[in-house]
Amino acid sequence: MFNRTLLVLPVVLAFAATASADPSMAPEEVLQSLIDKVDSKYLTQSSQNIMMMPDNPAYWVAEEGEELFMEKRGPKNASLEGCDFGKGPGVLEGAYTEMPRYFADTGKVMDLESRLVHCMMTLQGFSKKDAAIKKRHGSGSDMMKLQTYIGSLSNGYAWNPPMDHPMETAMRDAGKELFYRRAGTLDFSCNTCHGDTGKRIRASVLPNINVPEEWTKAISWPAFRVGHDNVRSSQHRVRGCYWQMRQGRIEATSDASIALISYWTDAARGQPAILPDMKR
């Protein structure tokens, strides 16, 4: 059974650098520690969501994800326990907060979603056409169940994507260019809306990428999006951003999407992840 007590396991703090990074905290306590640190209209904009976090529907999704993770599935009848998310096969605690990272076995920088797809194909033998891999969105999809489970095991850990390999820094730097790249009929870049503090689009207070305490909440996906009544992923957020910017459809787990996620994760470095989060 997956529940939050799992997260209270006595895990040695890998990064003593940030006092507030503490995997034994519940997601709402992590958020509260950030609110106590910085004055942020973004972090505090929905007291209703903060109140609902202990009953986040994403916990059920994570629980189903744990079962799927352990289950022997696919043509090769294997579980995902042999999948290496960067800290060794089956090691999930704090693995997601150290992604995207370079994987020698594929020669690529991969984010959570692309690594999961890779393991489902190589270990379990699924093909890209199988629903298990093809269906990327919605609380009912295998992909979101698994991502929510794996992500939850990084709650309270500080974001710490490795920058040791030249491809990791190259992807991060390319992601930075993408973040500031204006294009399309409205001339928007991500920076149009996420470069200042306390600004609003209509009634939504926007997170500022230059304030890591705000930005960690912004990038804490999977999160239950109340307005969508579904758990959503980082890749889903990226797709939505480009759609809103009128710049077309970014391909899921393309290197462009992973580069952007590398940059946005690097920008939250040192701050504790809120997983699963709850968003508007």
Add this chain to the structure above:
Amino acid sequence: MIKHKNYTTPALTLVAILFATFSYTAVADSLSDSLIFEQGGFRLSQKTQEGGTVKDRLTQDGIQKVCSKLGAASVDSNTAASVTSMARESIKKPAGGIKLGDWKKGEAVARSGYGFRVGHKTDDHSKREAGGNCYACHQLDPNEIAFGTLGPSLTGYGKLRGTGEPILNYAYEVIYNPHVYFPCTHMPRFGHNNVLTGQQISDVMAYLFDSASPVNQ
């Protein structure tokens, strides 16, 4: 797709690795451009409402290129000068001079964020006209509480400034291409980029200037 060779020499320089692994060529002048245009980042061939493709949407024009290069920095005087002159050249005035249209239609333009979205869902302009979404960034009608703050409040715009020729001309140019006055601004170029028609611009101007408009109450 990235062609990844297994490289085992950590001593390779970054540049060599980029060429070996990303195979990004002189066609794209940066890795990010290569990821967009050469490495399958986007559905480039998808059709857009204005009759082009996503590839055209993602291809930057002069102002987009120059302003993107600034990154998080604010605009320097050289960049400002070149952007302002590009913007000045782009301005097209209506043949019969600048006239105020119908503020009620202008209100709809200011409120609507519909239009030009392409991807997993695509806006259909034959069903609904594209809007200007001014409320995303500006306060206008003082009774509307769901207004954005990326831009300044425009409440009482005409009441405070009157409707003389110079101010109408200025507002028209700001809406057509705001980089004339605010180089590398975050405000879209509604005229230059053909987001709004000439009629829609005169209607939204009526919303700003007409004494009967809720903006001026």
